[in-house]
Amino acid sequence: MRQAILQGLEQAYTNLVHMIADFLPRFLVMLIIIVLGLLVAFLLKYILRGVLSLTKLDRVSEEAGASRILRSAHLPSMTVLLSRSVFWVTWLGFILVGLSVLGVAGLQGQISRLLQFLPEVFVGILILFLGLMTANFLSRAALLAGVNSGHPSPKILSWSIRFIIWILAISMTLEELGVARQTVISAFSIIFGALMLGLAIAFGLGGQDLARKSLERYLGGTKKEKDKEPLPL
Amino acid sequence: MSSALVEDTFLADDLLRQLMSVGEVDLLVGIISCSDTQTNSHALHAIEGSFQRHFTRQRAVIVNVCGGDKNESDAAAATGLTNMAEKNARFGQPVALRTIQRVTADFSVPPTPGTALRTILASADLLRARACAVVSPGTNLTPGWIANLLTPVYREKFDFVAPLYTRHKFQGLLARNLLYPMSRAVFGCKIRELYSDEWGFSGRLAALCLNQDVWHEEPIQTRPEAWMAISAISSDLRCCQTYLGQKMQSTATSSTDIVEVFRQAVGNLFWLMESRQAAWLEGERSEPAETFGPEHDLTAEPIDLNRHRIFEMFRSGVTELEPMLSSILDPETHAEIKNIVSLEESEFRFRSDLWVRTLYDFAASYHHAVISRDHLVQALAPLYRGMTFSFLVEHSQSSPDELEAVSESLCVEFERQKPYLTEKWKANVEVKS
Numbered sequence: 028m029r030q031a032i033l034q035g036l037e038q039a040y041t042n043l044v045h046m047i048a049d050f051l052p053r054f055l056v057m058l059i060i061i062v063l064g065l066l067v068a069f070l071l072k073y074i075l076r077g078v079l080s081l082t083k084l085d086r087v088s089e090e091a092g093a094s095r096i097l098r099s100a101h102l103p104s105m106t107v108l109l110s111r112s113v114f115w116v117t118w119l120g121f122i123l124v125g126l127s128v129l130g131v132a133g134l135q136g137q138i139s140r141l142l143q144f145l146p147e148v149f150v151g152i153l154i155l156f157l158g159l160m161t162a163n164f165l166s167r168a169a170l171l172a173g174v175n176s177g178h179p180s181p182k183i184l185s186w187s188i189r190f191i192i193w194i195l196a197i198s199m200t201l202e203e204l205g206v207a208r209q210t211v212i213s214a215f216s217i218i219f220g221a222l223m224l225g226l227a228i229a230f231g232l233g234g235q236d237l238a239r240k241s242l243e244r245y246l247g248g249t250k251k252e253k254d255k256e257p258l259p260l
Numbered sequence: 261m262s263s264a265l266v267e268d269t270f271l272a273d274d275l276l277r278q279l280m281s282v283g284e285v286d287l288l289v290g291i292i293s294c295s296d297t298q299t300n301s302h303a304l305h306a307i308e309g310s311f312q313r314h315f316t317r318q319r320a321v322i323v324n325v326c327g328g329d330k331n332e333s334d335a336a337a338a339t340g341l342t343n344m345a346e347k348n349a350r351f352g353q354p355v356a357l358r359t360i361q362r363v364t365a366d367f368s369v370p371p372t373p374g375t376a377l378r379t380i381l382a383s384a385d386l387l388r389a390r391a392c393a394v395v396s397p398g399t400n401l402t403p404g405w406i407a408n409l410l411t412p413v414y415r416e417k418f419d420f421v422a423p424l425y426t427r428h429k430f431q432g433l434l435a436r437n438l439l440y441p442m443s444r445a446v447f448g449c450k451i452r453e454l455y456s457d458e459w460g461f462s463g464r465l466a467a468l469c470l471n472q473d474v475w476h477e478e479p480i481q482t483r484p485e486a487w488m489a490i491s492a493i494s495s496d497l498r499c500c501q502t503y504l505g506q507k508m509q510s511t512a513t514s515s516t517d518i519v520e521v522f523r524q525a526v527g528n529l530f531w532l533m534e535s536r537q538a539a540w541l542e543g544e545r546s547e548p549a550e551t552f553g554p555e556h557d558l559t560a561e562p563i564d565l566n567r568h569r570i571f572e573m574f575r576s577g578v579t580e581l582e583p584m585l586s587s588i589l590d591p592e593t594h595a596e597i598k599n600i601v602s603l604e605e606s607e608f609r610f611r612s613d614l615w616v617r618t619l620y621d622f623a624a625s626y627h628h629a630v631i632s633r634d635h636l637v638q639a640l641a642p643l644y645r646g647m648t649f650s651f652l653v654e655h656s657q658s659s660p661d662e663l664e665a666v667s668e669s670l671c672v673e674f675e676r677q678k679p680y681l682t683e684k685w686k687a688n689v690e691v692k693s
Contacts, residue, residue, distance in 0.1 A: 086629050171638040174577045175519045181580050255566050259434030259521045
């Protein structure tokens with residue numbers, strides 16, 4: 028009996044030693060991969076920051092209105108944001124590869140799922156960002172066109188455009204991420220349809236005169252209100 | 261014509277064949293045809309008339325750049341040529357001793373002004389023309405206008421000739437209050453009509469402009485004339501102005517047209533400031549340009565304008581665009597503009613020093629690209645309306661001489677505040693992060 032217990036303990040000790048002997052090199056490999064990843068990520072970050080500074084991306088981003096969106100979301104400039112993103116993506120990739128080296132049962136599947144999901148997250152962020160940028164640019168263009176043509180409520184026009192593009196961008200992002208796909212599509216259709224119906228009813232009932240005047244003007248019935256200004260050139 | 265030039269050119273084979281059959285010329289007039297055949301025909305008559313009466317011994321060619329029906333334009337031109345020569349001979353007037361050559365550059369679609377000008381410059385370069393002019397068929401061209409544009413180049417060796425017109429005193433306020441004083445202060449040359457439909461230039465300037473790598477730029481495609489003048493000024497070529505006559509056009513226009521003109525002309529001026537900054541940042545005083553004929557001639561007949569609406573568009577524009585203006589203007593300038601917006605229509609005045617500071621802030625913000633440059637230029641339109649309203653109210657009874665004095669003092673204010681522009685321009689605007 029005692030002999031059996033001692034043998035069991037010895038076996039357990041041997042197994043533990045084997046496990047440690049087996050695990051330690053893999054752990055060291057993981058650490059090496061993570062440290063190497065950190066170096067590579069830092070290197071890529073600084074190379075990208077240098078390249079983006081040379082291409083004056085911040086100026087382009089400022090001009091396109093992207094910087095304003097970033098500022099309002101308390102985010103850094105486009106160059107810093109992109110270089111930081113590359114750093115984290117690269118390092119995260121190395122960390123996941125390092126973890127997979129450990130060969131922990133069950134972790135492998137989770138890691139591979141996470142790796143498969145990463146591109147979708149990126150595409151989602153990209154869609155959202157481009158959507159916000161487009162909304163900003165087009166709403167500003169609409170505001171200027173409204174103001175300069177003497178439109179009675181240019182801000183409403185501008186905000187409507189911004190809102191529609193935001194809804195579209197958010198729906199597309201959620202669909203890309205696969206979050207409640209059916210619900211998102213249905214919600215988008217309902218919101219967009221309701222918005223259009225609301226506008227149609229508002230224009231038809233609330234703005235009967237405006238609608239009539241617009242149609243008459245479009246069809247050449249009556250002339251637009253006199254807005255003559257001196258010839259500039 | 262040198263074969264190297266022919267090989268290097270971008271011109272179409274058909275146009276090249278026509279140019280090669282012409283040989284070298286003394287005078288070249290380029291016309292950018294419009295869709296109306298009758299208007300084109302009138303302009304071609306005027307050009308031919310000018311050659312018949314004023315340049316009888318010179319070798320002359322008309323380059324007709326069109327994007328419509330070539331046969332119609334040709335037929336109109338041919339009829340004009342025959343009739344003009346016959347008429348002149350019948351009435352004992354001078355008739356050109358040489359055949360007036362005519363070539364047509366036919367595009368499948370109407371070319372942009374930039375493409376049309378490039379074709380005319382390339383033709384002038386290939387034909388080694390000494391004096392050239394570009395005219396627009398839309399204006400009331402006369403043979404005298406063409407002669408006035410060509411003579412300073414051909415006989416006085418000038419390189420760029422800008423036109424001067426008789427105008428209504430409230431016509432061309434963008435040129436009077438913005439384009440002329442600002443270009444004069446920045447580029448140092450007193451050319452009043454940098455943005456016009458007619459101008460003259462030498463073969464030397466044509467070659468210089470043709471070799472610049474700017475033809476793909478949007479501002480050059482839409483309004484290339486000011487760039488030609490600035491190219492001449494910055495290359496120390498000789499520039500002058502010549503009086504043409506009364507420009508027959510409507511004195512009033514709609515808001516939509518104003519914004520389009522604004523985008524083209526003001527956008528072009530800001531682009532010129534950006535692309536030529538090395539030339540003007542160190543410059544000091546403006547140099548006078550020699551003028552042939554009266555320097556200014558104003559009429560004052562009643563004009564149908566909606567002043568109240570101009571003021572309302574200024575007021576609503578400044579209010580609605582407040583966030584945009586705050587990112588463009590200096591805080592002090594913006595605060596002053598917000599102050600004057602709250603004034604009653606009867607008390608409102610846009611002071612010239614504030615106007616100059618506003619424009620310089622816009623120019624510097626254009627340089628630093630604080631927002632989309634096209635949007636920035638459009639955001640200036642409501643402020644221009646404020647200045648226009650102020651001008652209309654203040655000078656409703658002013659005489660031409662008084663207006664001229666006001667214009668001169670505005671130019672001086674632009675020159676006085678130029679260091680402010682330079683400082684703002686050179687400021688290292690950090691992109692906030």
